[in-house]
Amino acid sequence: MRIDIVTIFPEMFEGVINNSILGRARREGLVEINLIDFRAYSNNKHNTVDDTPYGGGGGMVLKPEPIFSAVEELTGSVRAGTVEVEGGEAPATARPRVILTCPQGEVFSQAKALDFASEEHLVIIAGHYEGYDERIRQYLVTDEISIGDYVLTGGEIPAMVIVDSVTRLLPGVLGNDTSAVLDSFREGLLEYPHYTRPAEFRGWKVPDVLLSGHHGNVERWRRKESFRRTLVRRPDLLQGRELSKEDRKLLDEVMREENQTN
Template identity: 50%
Template sequence: MMRVDVATLFPEMCQRVLDESILGRAAKRGYIETHCHQIRDYTLNRQKQVDDYPYGGGCGMVMNAQPIYDCCQDIIRQVEEQGRQRPHIIFMTAAGQRFSEETAKRLAQYDSLLLVCGHYEGMDERVIEELADEEISIGDYVLTGGELAALVVADSVLRLQPGVLSQPEGYQDESHWNGLLEYPQYTRPEEWRGKKVPEILLSGHHGNIDKWRREQSLERTRIRRPDLYEAYQNEHNQNQKK
């Protein structure tokens, strides 16, 4: 059972998301475990202030190292008291490595993860240097805080855990799993607003259906994501040469 902890200024918001839908049901059944922690609880001042002005000037405020560090240390203690190893600690930052399905597969192998969410103009770099095993960004844009990014990472990693999805095919046929985008999907009715389901999907011939889906996946990737298509073709050609 994988455990994911989130250190944040908005634990109730994050926990509500993690307790819903597929992940919520998986947690109730004991397949995964999630906990969200309030960084503000670890401040040492009466005002519960967690930020201050940046050295060198500039806009905005920077989160203090101390409450983040103490919060993470307490989470580490809780995790280790369960008999687990120290969690793999990830700081959600705009300067981190870009997240991908391959990253999700790698992170899914850990027993526990600790996702740390920044806010305001970011976090004191010293606490990142002290604790982070890696920094992750979910894309080339900036959010108001790391919470949404942490939830994206948690969702994509936890759904890969045994028992969370009813069948492994639930994620193995999806976009990015094998480097390609997923083929088009259809359901009832057979005709909607004059648009019909492709005849091949009604044929019952699974071999032809699999071939059609692969062709659609390749063509969709070629048109929409030429970068992925080129990388896939290069890897495919290299494998053929081996």
């Protein structure tokens, strides 16, 4: 996968993309991550990329020209509906996804990360200041993404979140390919508790089933505890969920046990 991050603060990303799992994935050629400073695409000698809003008001608004020019160079097209190819145009499905980080966007989720991970090329626009010229939303981007209902100083941190969550889903990045499969939210459930050595620490013991060596019982315990954690912490994730007969049985057991405890 190739990920291009369009930003005026590329230095903010260096520590994130050059260390830990992301850094190793880049070094091993599993993902290509490029940082593009869209100040370089400004059409004035001062490299200005923002201006005051029409109609008045506080703050500065990012101008369309630098961002359009940067993304056009990266994707080969300014137009949101088509891409230019030899002999004409191709449908938008051939065009890389262009993601705008903004508070008004769709709230980012594991499902969206999986969606993005299936692409070969992502362009992420990390804005700053008061906001974007609306024509960027209307005619350039394919996706608008928010990471939550709160305000940040810019789109750089949301861009980092997207890059991290998407990259770890790529084949070979985590080393153990089952790790991403078992993540919280992958199935719409929270992940079960984890334990490691020692088997007893300050009087707190690892559940006996995990020491039993019986793989079937271990898997059943993990599935049940995943339902328990979801029921207690995020019951909204269970609303309207279709369950198999075995899952329904496990959830009923958890509900009875939790009712008795409370």
